Amino acid sequence: MILLDVIFYSFVVVVSIQVVYYGVLFGSFSFKEEKTSxxxxxxxxxxxxxxxxxxxxxxxxxxxxxxxxxxxxxxxxxxxxxxxxxxxxxxxxxxxxxxxxxxxxxxxxxxxxxxxxxxxxxxxxxxxxxxxxxxxxxxxxxxxxxxxxxxxxxxxxxxxxxxxxxxxxxxxxxxxxxxxxxxxxxxxxxxxxxxxxxxxxxxxxxxxxxxxxxxxxxxxxxxxxxxxxxxxxxxxxxxxxxxxxxxxxxxxxxxxxxxFNQWFRQKRRHISTADNYKFKHKALLALFYISQVLFWTLLTILLINQSYWQFALSLLAFRLIIQYLSIGFSAKKLNEIDVLYLLPLLELFLIGFQLTIFITNLISKPKYWK
The missing domain is CATH 3.90.550.10 (Spore Coat Polysaccharide Biosynthesis Protein SpsA; Chain A)
Structure with missing residues (x-):
């Protein structure tokens, strides 16, 4: 029971991190009108x-x-x-x-x-x-x-x-x-x-x-x-x-x-450069990705064990609302509104895809731009 308590409070922290990213950090672009130059x-x-x-x-x-x-x-x-x-x-x-x-x-x-x-x-x-x-x-x-x-x-x-x-x-x-x-x-x-x-x-x-x-x-x-x-x-x-x-x-x-094979090879080249970013950028990007992984992992554990499930579902709904608003406003700006229909599914696939690329790049580095 103590372990499930720790998992739940960890889940609360992770949701808070995700809300800060989607609502505040990404919101700086999503929710603000751009000035015409x-x-x-x-x-x-x-x-x-x-x-x-x-x-x-x-x-x-x-x-x-x-x-x-x-x-x-x-x-x-x-x-x-x-x-x-x-x-x-x-x-x-x-x-x-x-x-x-x-x-x-x-x-x-x-x-x-x-x-x-x-x-x-x-x-x-x-x-x-x-x-x-x-x-x-x-x-x-x-x-x-x-x-x-x-x-x-x-x-x-x-x-x-x-x-x-x-x-x-x-x-x-x-x-x-x-x-x-x-x-x-x-x-x-x-x-x-x-x-x-x-x-x-x-x-x-x-x-x-x-x-x-x-x-x-x-x-x-x-x-x-x-x-x-x-x-x-x-x-x-x-x-x-x-x-x-x-x-x-x-x-x-x-x-x-x-x-998928063509895209996998392309993204391997793109993602291979991230290790050379400035530390603050690597840290912020890594924290966002880790919080995504933990969000879905901890949520699954809580729902399977039926522990705090009402609170877990409430936090899921809250996080999804913030995410949909943030990505939705940006998608409208960038003319990508149709991706919203499959948002949670796309997010889960992308998390797994990026993890696969990360592991593959640890084993061998892509060598050519073409």
Whole structure:
């Protein structure tokens, strides 16, 4: 009986932690209206790093070329592709004089390293404002550059955007991928709002070239295959230089993985970088994940033993209400409202999925970005 008492009071503590995360920390983004920034026309360089992306460039590059922005160039970085990527780039460059090509060849010291290719692209860019996306991404509107660029000021030199995934009807995997993407975005937007930004996504990210050179680029984590976006932001971003952009016209979209195996491999690369975050960020993210695991574990024990079950169910309902409100408001902002219908189920699957990746990455590290 004493053990069950300890479990119940532990459950109360865990619920309190979860409520603080969803209601307070994530609420800093979820429950606050974003201010509209004034449109600017500062020249900007859009960088697209591509490795064996000939097909995607043909499909998605026109949506960048056709942006309604006064002064921008497109820097296409061919990262030692073995398909027709370079030829496709050259074809677009012949038709559009604002396209610059950086053709990167593998060298032994930086073999298959995206950060090396991006560094060459950044150095080749003509403008100081840099906007990044991937070859398989498509801006949702022709105002994408305008929206992201509008957040640059003398103080704000880093802009975090949202990179969404396209919706696939009647696909549980698709909802799971988009829920994970939504939850990640809520986390990095919320942390940024609270003055402790910790990551961004390369599908939609902007920063000044000075910030890149101020932190010596990717040199501190050049040996880590992933992290050109989140590890750089974790090092360079702070409460004074970072802004978020989450207007609908600022989103990019890309096609999600269609099998669990493909997504598993992708997330292994993404999650492998988290161990290199600043301690405070690792601690906050770890506490949130551990509290999720403990919430469902302790709840199950209490319900199975029928001990304090009325209080346990009441706390479950309270926590779910706070969670639905927090994620619901964010989902509305980021146009992911349909994931709410399966929220508890998606949460449980994601907890198990992330645990599997964590264990797998302890055994072996992912090596390549493509």
């Amino acid at each position: 004034k449109q600017k026309s500062s020249p900007i360089s859009v960088l697209v790093c591509a490795k064996n992306e000939a097909k995607n460039l043909k499909q998605f590059l026109p949506s960048i070329i056709n942006q309604s922005y006064k002064d921008f160039e497109i820097v296409l970085i061919n990262d030692a592709s073995i398909d027709d990527t370079l030829e496709v780039m050259e074809g677009f460059a012949k038709k559009h004089n604002n396209i610059k090509i950086v053709n990167v060849k593998n060298i032994e010291a930086f073999w298959a390293n995206k950060k090396y290719a991006l560094t060459l692209g950044i150095k080749a860019a003509k403008h100081d404002h840099l906007l990044f996306t991937d070859a398989d991404c498509k801006p949702v509107s022709n105002h994408w550059i305008s929206e992201m660029a509008s957040h640059f000021t003398n103080e704000n030199t880093i802009v975090l955007g949202y990179g969404a995934y396209n919706k696939i009807k009647n696909s549980f995997l698709n909802k799971l991928i988009r829920y994970e993407t939504l939850l990640t975005a809520i986390q990095y937007f919320s942390f940024a709002k609270l003055g402790t930004p910790f990551m961004g996504v390369g599908r939609n990210l902007a920063y000044n070239r000075d910030e890149f050179f101020k932190t010596n680029g990717f040199i501190k984590h050049i040996d880590i295959r992933s992290g050109d976006d989140d590890l750089f932001i974790n090092e360079a971003a702070n409460s004074k230089n970072t802004s978020i952009c989450c207007t609908r016209d600022s989103f990019t979209t890309s096609n999600p993985k269609t099998t």
